[in-house]
């Protein structure tokens with residue numbers, strides 16, 4: 236990936252670029268903004284740019300440094316993350332040790348701490364000591380979607396750079412023009428990811444577009460109650476399913492209210508939506524959306540999923 240590929244995040248990139256150009260790094264940065272927005276992708280691209288050996292247009296994406304960075308095999312790129320609820324002091328030890336050495340191959344060591352709000356007190360304290368005397372030739376980037384949970388002492392030692400979602404239409408253009416995705420899937424993914432570039436890039440390689448249409452074929456269009464295969468699914472999958480259902484009925488609602496078609500998430504199913512629009516009154520749609528929202532609430536309360544789907548089915552088809 237190149238700097239110019241990160242469309243829409245020009246503002247944070249310009250800030251970082253200015254620091255790179257003036258060699259005025261302060262040690263620590265916090266990239267803050269919603270999940271899946273592309274913060275980590277930007278952090279990696281900065282690591283790539285700082286260590287690229289090309290004379291211009293860095294990162295070139297082709298030199299041995301860039302290739303190692305992209306495969307996450309560069310000895311000067313360190314990503315600290317934790318699958319558990321906390322980032323512990325053991326996770327930070329490597330940073331403590333490594334920060335004292337000069338870069339192995341590149342110009343700059345880059346440490347990326349993902350989900351930095353998970354730093355526990357000991358780990359945060361240890362990080363604070365490093366940030367108080369930032370090692371030369373090192374850049375520390377903390378990534379978070381919960382900046383309010385980062386220790387104030389750590390926060391005060393870092394420059395905070397905020398990332399915002401892209402406008403949906405801009406993201407759609409990026410997916411079409413930079414990633415060569417067809418217009419209708421690009422439209423759906425832009426809406427579904429709510430303008431979050433990182434999430435959209437993940438979704439473009441998934442089967443979500445085909446999958447959502449399979450769901451709508453079986454339940455909404457064919458008028459069959461609910462997919463029986465759903466009962467064995469995980470909470471995460473059911474959450475996704477309920478979200479899709481809500482978006483489907485929201486689309487019918489919007490169309491009925493006379494909103495322009497480009498506002499529809501499921502623009503690719505426009506003809507089905509137009510047909511269904513005539514079959515539902517606003518009142519029915521209101522109660523369907525309320526029933527879905529209630530199911531989401533009970534899902535989070537760990538209610539038996541079979542019962543939950545059964546109840547939702549009853550609510551949907553009486554409407």
Ligand SMILES: [Zn+2]
Pocket residue numbers: 286287288289294295296297298299300301
């Ligand atoms: Zn390069």
